[in-house]
Amino acid sequence: MKNRSLMLMTIVAFGYALLYVPIISVIVYSFNDSRLVTLWGGFSLRWYVSLLSDEDLLGAALLSLRIAIVSATFATALGAIVALALHRVNRLRGRLLLYGMVTAPLVMPEIITGLSLLFLFISMADLIGWPASRGATTITIAHITFSMAYVVVIVRSRLAAMDESLEDAAMDLGGRPVAVFFDITVPMLLPALVSGWLLAFTLSLDDLVISSFVSGPGATTLPMLIFAKVRLGVTPDINAITTIIILLVAVAVATAAFVSGRRESAGLRGVR
Amino acid sequence: MNDSPPSPLVQIREVTKKFGGVTAVDRVSLDILRGELFAILGSSGCGKTTLLRLLAGFEEPTSGRILIDGADMTDVPPYERPVNLMFQSYALFPHMTVAQNVAYGLKKEHVPADRIRERVAEMLALVKLEALAGRKPEKLSGGEKQRVALARALVKRPKLLLLDEPMAALDKKLRQHTQFELANLQYQLGTTFVVVTHDQSEAMTLASRIAVMAEGRIAQVGTPGQVYEFPANRYVASFVGNINLFDGRVTAAGNGQLSVKCETLGSDELSVISGGEIAPGSTVCIAVRPEKITISRQAPEARDRNVIKGTVWDLAYFGDQSLYRVRLKSGAELQVSAQNLRRSEKMTVEWDDEVFLSWEVASTVLLQS
Numbered sequence: 048m049k050n051r052s053l054m055l056m057t058i059v060a061f062g063y064a065l066l067y068v069p070i071i072s073v074i075v076y077s078f079n080d081s082r083l084v085t086l087w088g089g090f091s092l093r094w095y096v097s098l099l100s101d102e103d104l105l106g107a108a109l110l111s112l113r114i115a116i117v118s119a120t121f122a123t124a125l126g127a128i129v130a131l132a133l134h135r136v137n138r139l140r141g142r143l144l145l146y147g148m149v150t151a152p153l154v155m156p157e158i159i160t161g162l163s164l165l166f167l168f169i170s171m172a173d174l175i176g177w178p179a180s181r182g183a184t185t186i187t188i189a190h191i192t193f194s195m196a197y198v199v200v201i202v203r204s205r206l207a208a209m210d211e212s213l214e215d216a217a218m219d220l221g222g223r224p225v226a227v228f229f230d231i232t233v234p235m236l237l238p239a240l241v242s243g244w245l246l247a248f249t250l251s252l253d254d255l256v257i258s259s260f261v262s263g264p265g266a267t268t269l270p271m272l273i274f275a276k277v278r279l280g281v282t283p284d285i286n287a288i289t290t291i292i293i294l295l296v297a298v299a300v301a302t303a304a305f306v307s308g309r310r311e312s313a314g315l316r317g318v319r
Numbered sequence: 320m321n322d323s324p325p326s327p328l329v330q331i332r333e334v335t336k337k338f339g340g341v342t343a344v345d346r347v348s349l350d351i352l353r354g355e356l357f358a359i360l361g362s363s364g365c366g367k368t369t370l371l372r373l374l375a376g377f378e379e380p381t382s383g384r385i386l387i388d389g390a391d392m393t394d395v396p397p398y399e400r401p402v403n404l405m406f407q408s409y410a411l412f413p414h415m416t417v418a419q420n421v422a423y424g425l426k427k428e429h430v431p432a433d434r435i436r437e438r439v440a441e442m443l444a445l446v447k448l449e450a451l452a453g454r455k456p457e458k459l460s461g462g463e464k465q466r467v468a469l470a471r472a473l474v475k476r477p478k479l480l481l482l483d484e485p486m487a488a489l490d491k492k493l494r495q496h497t498q499f500e501l502a503n504l505q506y507q508l509g510t511t512f513v514v515v516t517h518d519q520s521e522a523m524t525l526a527s528r529i530a531v532m533a534e535g536r537i538a539q540v541g542t543p544g545q546v547y548e549f550p551a552n553r554y555v556a557s558f559v560g561n562i563n564l565f566d567g568r569v570t571a572a573g574n575g576q577l578s579v580k581c582e583t584l585g586s587d588e589l590s591v592i593s594g595g596e597i598a599p600g601s602t603v604c605i606a607v608r609p610e611k612i613t614i615s616r617q618a619p620e621a622r623d624r625n626v627i628k629g630t631v632w633d634l635a636y637f638g639d640q641s642l643y644r645v646r647l648k649s650g651a652e653l654q655v656s657a658q659n660l661r662r663s664e665k666m667t668v669e670w671d672d673e674v675f676l677s678w679e680v681a682s683t684v685l686l687q688s
Binding site: 210212213215216217218219220221222223226230231234235 | 375376377396397398399402403404406407408410412413414423424427428471472475
């Protein structure tokens with residue numbers, strides 16, 4: 048009995064080690080004083096300080112944040128609308144097919160998404176003259192298209208758990224459809240909207256492949272910059288940026304989980 | 320004084336509702352009177368909830384009209400009808416407090432804030448929930464939620480309050496208590512209530528009149544007494560309460576009575592008071608409620624009574640009453656219930672006893688098949 052639990056613990060520890068040792072080593076080595084990435088030379092914050100004076104890097108970070116915020120906002124709005132439409136219009140023929148098609152980008156290889164978007168932008172530029180050149184705008188549009196799918200899934204699952212008579216009740220009490228939407232539907236969906244936004248934000252911040260396809264001269268996102276730098280050899284300042292990104296993403300994901308978990312249980316209990 | 324009957328508050332005229340190929344409500348016409356506590360009773364899928372949603376405005380009839388207080392409401396959306404609905408799930412807004420839930424309807428009417436406060440306090444006092452005004456619905460018990468839902472639905476003083484299975488989510492003990500409270504509240508306010516329920520005892524206790532629905536149509540409308548003692552047809556007879564049914568053929572008619580011979584009863588003939596002209600030879604259905612039957616071991620006096628013989632096949636003792644299943648020679652079974660009026664350890668009728676079953680001719684129900 049005791050042996051068995053010991054074995055289980057070892058397996059679990061091994062699994063988690065596989066997941067987290069690389070990440071932790073990056074964080075640890077970001078505080079390394081040595082210029083060599085693999086050799087420990089004492090504690091230092093010098094790589095973080097050097098980041099602050101690296102204008103390329105700061106520019107790329109700001110661009111990535113801007114793209115992430117704008118694309119997450121649009122993806123959330125559009126994704127919520129799509130989810131509502133798919134949920135509401137139950138007379139819509141082929142609703143399941145449509146839903147499957149909306150969520151297809153979730154499993155689509157990024158290379159294909161990136162390539163097809165690139166073709167789209169090129170042929171659009173030929174046909175209607177827009178977008179004249181590729182850059183931040185095309186990256187943002189590309190990010191909206193793939194992160195929207197995630198928002199649809201999150202909002203739809205929330206809608207499925209929601210008591211539909213809530214909206215009927217509000218309407219019965221004199222709320223016109225628009226008022227009911229803002230009084231009831233939006234507050235009920237808020238946890239899903241928040242977690243959807245945070246997820247879209249993280250996805251956009253992380254994305255390298257699709258961005259690389261649809262980017263143009265002058266628009267370099269943070270992941271693109273890091274990737275370019277690493278090709279010339281890993282320098283310790285990369286560890287520092289990576290640590291900051293890990294922190295940012297972890298906070299976003301934890302917030303999303305907390306918000307949706309807490310509000311969801313409260314909302315569902317209220318419904319029963 | 321005005322002797323004319325009160326004008327109906329709700330007039331449902333030949334309303335039909337189809338969903339695709341399914342007819343949920345089939346040419347229903349119904350008048351609901353002002354100040355009435357009306358129940359729509361039926362098993363699930365009989366169309367009663369659709370009828371309720373038609374009244375609330377959530378569904379549009381395929382054909383027919385609905386008039387409320389003389390005004391045609393058929394095409395009026397739910398948010399403009401003088402009607403409120405208490406949902407089966409209560410549908411309390413989970414992100415609002417009890418007071419905010421109750422205030423919602425008034426806010427949408429743009430009632431001034433101080434007036435809203437007053438009315439909300441008034442309604443919460445009416446349902447005895449003043450102390451819980453600041454709570455969120457998730458922190459309420461089932462009974463409390465139901466009272467919040469009721470206060471919220473009544474706060475706008477609707478001309479008509481619809482209640483969808485109001486007791487379904489409550490446990491049995493609370494249910495009985497709440498039934499009386501609801502009936503008292505309705506009497507106090509004078510608002511017209513329409514309760515939809517599948518529970519016949521609930522409909523009987525609450526309502527002044529009941530409409531029994533089956534397969535989208537109204538099978539019978541009447542007071543609880545009429546529906547129970549004078550069922551209009553076989554469906555109502557067997558849906559409301561327990562009943563023994565026999566198919567038979569009229570052998571003789573006269574003196575306002577019919578003699579009916581039933582296959583299952585052998586040579587015995589039953590007498591029943593006939594309502595109208597029924598010619599000998601026509602097939603009818605005879606029904607009698609279990610509590611109308613007297614069970615005895617001695618032969619009873621047969622004047623104005625129907626008497627048949629059988630054997631006690633099964634009996635269930637409930638303390639206050641006993642239920643007997645008596646098997647006739649033909650193999651048919653009758654249910655008989657008897658109040659245990661005398662205090663006694665030993666029952667007068669036991670298993671396998673040969674017994675006489677008798678009931679008044681006047682208690683015999685004639686159903687035309």
